[in-house]
Amino acid sequence: MRRGLARLRAWWRTRYETGRPLPVVRVQVGRSLPGLALRAAFVLSVAALVVAAGVRTDLITALVLVLAGVVTVWAAVRPGPAPAHVALVAAALLLLGSGAAPFDPAALWLAPLGYVVTRLGWWASHAAATDRVELAALRHGLARDGVVVAVALAVGGAAWALSGRQVSWLVALGVVALAALAWIAVRRDDGEAR
Amino acid sequence: MSGPTTPGAAAAVWRRSPQAAAGLGTGVLVLGLGLLAGRADVALLGVAPLLGALWAGRPGAWRSGAPQRGTDVAIDPTSAAAAPGELTAVLRLDPSPGTELLHARVSAPGHRTAGAVVAGTRRELPLTLSTVRTGPQRTFHVDARGYGAGGATAEDAVSVTAPERLVLPTAMALRLVPVPRRLRGLTGPHTSRRLGDGDELRDVHPFAPGDRLRRIDWRTTARRSSDLETLYVRRTYATAEATAVLVVDSRDDVGPDLRTWRGTGPQRVDEPTSLDLARHAAASVAGALVAAGDRVGVDDLGRRRRPLLPAAGRRHLRRVLHALALSSPVGAPARRLRAPQVPADAVVYLFSTVLDDEPLALVRAWRAVGHPVVLVDTLPDVRGAREEHMRLAWRVTRAERDHRLRRMAAEGVPVVRWAGDARQEAALRLEALVRADERHRRGAVGAR
Numbered sequence: 001m002r003r004g005l006a007r008l009r010a011w012w013r014t015r016y017e018t019g020r021p022l023p024v025v026r027v028q029v030g031r032s033l034p035g036l037a038l039r040a041a042f043v044l045s046v047a048a049l050v051v052a053a054g055v056r057t058d059l060i061t062a063l064v065l066v067l068a069g070v071v072t073v074w075a076a077v078r079p080g081p082a083p084a085h086v087a088l089v090a091a092a093l094l095l096l097g098s099g100a101a102p103f104d105p106a107a108l109w110l111a112p113l114g115y116v117v118t119r120l121g122w123w124a125s126h127a128a129a130t131d132r133v134e135l136a137a138l139r140h141g142l143a144r145d146g147v148v149v150a151v152a153l154a155v156g157g158a159a160w161a162l163s164g165r166q167v168s169w170l171v172a173l174g175v176v177a178l179a180a181l182a183w184i185a186v187r188r189d190d191g192e193a194r
Numbered sequence: 195m196s197g198p199t200t201p202g203a204a205a206a207v208w209r210r211s212p213q214a215a216a217g218l219g220t221g222v223l224v225l226g227l228g229l230l231a232g233r234a235d236v237a238l239l240g241v242a243p244l245l246g247a248l249w250a251g252r253p254g255a256w257r258s259g260a261p262q263r264g265t266d267v268a269i270d271p272t273s274a275a276a277a278p279g280e281l282t283a284v285l286r287l288d289p290s291p292g293t294e295l296l297h298a299r300v301s302a303p304g305h306r307t308a309g310a311v312v313a314g315t316r317r318e319l320p321l322t323l324s325t326v327r328t329g330p331q332r333t334f335h336v337d338a339r340g341y342g343a344g345g346a347t348a349e350d351a352v353s354v355t356a357p358e359r360l361v362l363p364t365a366m367a368l369r370l371v372p373v374p375r376r377l378r379g380l381t382g383p384h385t386s387r388r389l390g391d392g393d394e395l396r397d398v399h400p401f402a403p404g405d406r407l408r409r410i411d412w413r414t415t416a417r418r419s420s421d422l423e424t425l426y427v428r429r430t431y432a433t434a435e436a437t438a439v440l441v442v443d444s445r446d447d448v449g450p451d452l453r454t455w456r457g458t459g460p461q462r463v464d465e466p467t468s469l470d471l472a473r474h475a476a477a478s479v480a481g482a483l484v485a486a487g488d489r490v491g492v493d494d495l496g497r498r499r500r501p502l503l504p505a506a507g508r509r510h511l512r513r514v515l516h517a518l519a520l521s522s523p524v525g526a527p528a529r530r531l532r533a534p535q536v537p538a539d540a541v542v543y544l545f546s547t548v549l550d551d552e553p554l555a556l557v558r559a560w561r562a563v564g565h566p567v568v569l570v571d572t573l574p575d576v577r578g579a580r581e582e583h584m585r586l587a588w589r590v591t592r593a594e595r596d597h598r599l600r601r602m603a604a605e606g607v608p609v610v611r612w613a614g615d616a617r618q619e620a621a622l623r624l625e626a627l628v629r630a631d632e633r634h635r636r637g638a639v640g641a642r
Contacts (some may be wrong), residue, residue: 025308025334026287028320035309077620081213085220085243091225092239096231098382107235115242118220122213122345126297129350131309140313144252144343152242159234174229174237181244182222 009043024130032134039079042120046075046087048093049113056106057097064094075121084145088114095132103163119145167182196468208261214346217247246344250377252294255582261290266348267298267338269321269356276639278364279326283334283356285319287312293340293349296570301335303502304463314340315387325463328363329519362515368482368621370628372568372608377434383487388430401425436488437504438538440514443546443553443572444469444496444521451577452588470543471572471580472520475620479543479570480518484511494601495552496523504537533559541566545612548598549591557607568627571599575614 050071054064067090075083091114098104127133162170221244228237266288276282287296296432301307301322310319321334334356339622340349352433375437377384385394398414401424409427447469448454449461461467466474480490484506491504492514502517533556536542544567557567573595579585602609610623 007517022304022306022462023324024306026322027298027300027308027310028322029310029312031312035311035593062581063339077625081216084218088220088239089224092227095236095239096227096233098235102235104235105339107238110240110288111238114239115246118217118243119344120247126341126345128309129312130306131297133310133311134233134313137295137311137313139253141344144294145246147252148246148249148344148440149244151245155241156238163234171229171232174225176223178222178229181225181248 017148021073027132028135029132031138032132035124035133036129038120038123038133039076039129041074042079042084042124043076045113045117045120046083048073049087049091049117052106052113053091053094053110056100056104057094058099059094059097065096070138075124079121079124081121081125081147082117084118087117097140103160105160108153108160111152111156115145115152116150207264208340208342208347209350211341211345211348213330214247214344217346218541219244220266220375221245221247244511246598247346250343250346252343254365256293261340261342261347261349261512262291263290264288265293265296265338265340265352267336267352267354269334269354271333271338271356271359272320276322281323281325281331281333282312282358283321283359285317285334285336287317287319289314289340292342293466294343295341295345296338297341298336298338303332303338304460315323321556323463325361326466326470327461327463328361328470331359331361333359335355335530360516360519361472363477365477365481366617366621367472368478368624371479371627372541372566372624372627372631373436373438373483373488374539374541374566375502375631377436378539381433383430388434389429392430392433393469394431396429396431398426399429400425402482435506435524436477436483437491437537438483438488439491439493439494439501439504439534439538439542440470440480440518441495441534441536441542441544441556442476442518442521445473445527445543445552446493446525446549447523449575450497450574450577452576452584453581466514466574466576468547468582469522470570471603471612471617472570473521475570475572475622476518477515479624480511480514484514490514491537491540492517493520494534494548495530495534496521498526498528501534502523504540504560528554536560536565539564541568543568543570545570547571548595548602551598554598555601557602558605561605561607568610568624569602569605570620571609571613573613 047068050068051064054068057064071083071087071090075087089112095104095110097105098106221240224240225237225244228234228240262616268286270284270286271423272282272284285298285300287298289296294312295311296317297311298319299309299311300308300321304325305323323333325331336354337351339351341347373384385392389396398411401410405427409429411426411428414426415422415424418424445465449467450465451459451462454461461540476492476541483490489506489507489512491502493501502513530554542565544553544557546569548571553569557569560567576588579588599609608627610620
């Protein structure tokens with residue numbers, strides 16, 4: 001009976017099995033995780049950012065959920081910087097409707113979360129689902145990301161301390177700084193090879 | 195055979211990535227939105243992406259700029275022996291200072307691509323691919339790219355291809371293989387029918403001019419000729435060696451998948467083709483013959499070149515394996531007007547798929563001049579096609595092939611199948627041929 005089944009299986013394989021996956025080239029790396037894990041983390045973080053910003057507003061919950069769903073599906077289907085930055089802008093727009101004006105303390109954790117979303121968006125667009133990402137590679141950029149987030153939190157802390165006060169020169173300084181940043185960005189990103 | 199190290203092009207160019215531009219745009223937009231609305235909390239969301247896109251440094255190198263040179267990429271074929279069916283190499287990555295990450299995508303013909311992201315330091319990554327194919331093989335191709343701090347800058351991809359490797363066929367242990375009945379030479383592993391120096395006793399004979407004194411059998415002499423008028427000597431059979439020519443029909447190289455027979459689709463690397471089976475079979479037969487001290491030569495029906503002349507010895511076996519590995523069709527082989535010349539009294543092993551009539555004609559030509567021929571059928575177990583026209587074409591081709599094989603068998607040519615499960619029985623089949631020959635020609639020497 002068993003032999004007959006084996007023969008039947010062999011016959012079936014010989015006759016019809018043509019679509020087997022090809023073997024994979026093996027690349028030996030250190031401790032790693034699959035790119036799929038980064039993609040999953042990206043999708044979750046996008047959903048978390050939009051929903052977390054949405055619950056700070058008085059908008060209809062259904063609308064927030066629809067918005068979060070659309071961005072999350074986009075992030076799942078085409079992971080990359082585009083859904084990440086759209087999620088960040090959406091979170092900023094939702095935060096405008098926050099009742100805790102002029103400074104919602106939730107921004108102090110929404111800002112790091114937003115940065116994490118943009119970084120995960122970069123990883124998700126560069127590491128394919130089957131790629132192996134070494135943990136050492138993830139750790140390599142961690143210190144820099146930590147500095148960026150720390151600076152952002154310092155700025156946020158200062159802004160929170162000054163919120164509610166009339167500091168007109170600070171707004172003017174912000175506008176000037178924004179213009180300077182835009183100019184630097186345009187000058188550096190002129191499309192020429194470096 | 196492994197080639198030298200292949201260096202990668204180091205003249206790559208670093209550019210700001212689109213992600214950095216998107217980060218800048220988003221940061222400015224969100225910051226502006228917050229400022230216009232007078233909401234510092236909203237503006238705060240844009241600070242980190244903006245800073246991440248603009249700052250090219252990192253802790254320890256705060257003012258570090260973009261990397262200056264491209265990543266050096268090289269693939270070194272490893273000299274260490276890999277596991278059977280595997281090819282290995284080492285990927286060496288030497289990035290420019292300031293590179294945060296390295297992304298390498300490694301591909302190989304017939305394999306799915308693999309990717310790895312590693313830290314931007316000097317690295318050596320072992321690469322492995324599995325294949326059952328033999329002969330010249332293309333191996334690894336690597337596209338590597340470095341990324342600057344935060345992924346804000348990216349390098350143009352550097353592509354490197356490893357040199358072609360020559361995979362020698364492996365051999366299966368065979369105990370007995372058919373050899374010609376008529377042996378040649380005065381030395382060798384076999385006992386011939388001629389008188390001469392050997393171990394096997396032929397008879398006891400009165401001493402004659404030319405007989406060596408040390409061959410005198412004193413006991414027999416004392417028994418038969420007590421007055422020592424006649425001396426008796428022990429005569430033995432001479433030893434001899436067998437010659438075999440392995441003829442590989444490399445005119446077609448077909449796999450189990452009918453769709454690849456037109457030469458358009460890629461053949462799988464985890465399934466041997468007819469040429470791989472022919473190389474394996476020929477290497478196994480050559481190994482058995484050389485181990486027994488016989489002479490082996492190689493000829494290739496797919497190429498018009500000088501055949502490898504028969505010789506014996508381990509070093510010659512290496513030559514045979516290389517010749518087998520290099521046997522492959524060059525262009526469209528023209529029809530042979532006459533069979534390849536083989537030494538007198540040599541047995542011919544023909545490794546063929548028998549998909550056309552030429553092997554038939556060759557076998558008849560060899561047999562007509564007295565060469566025994568063993569036909570080894572190297573067509574792999576063919577998978578049926580779903581397409582009706584292909585199924586029909588295969589039915590016709592298979593019927594013609596079966597008819598040729600039946601005719602061969604009817605003419606007394608032993609046919610040994612070497613594909614699929616039949617490969618395991620091939621050794622027994624060859625041994626059975628030898629035993630049958632010994633049985634039918636008891637007394638005549640002709641098999642090891």
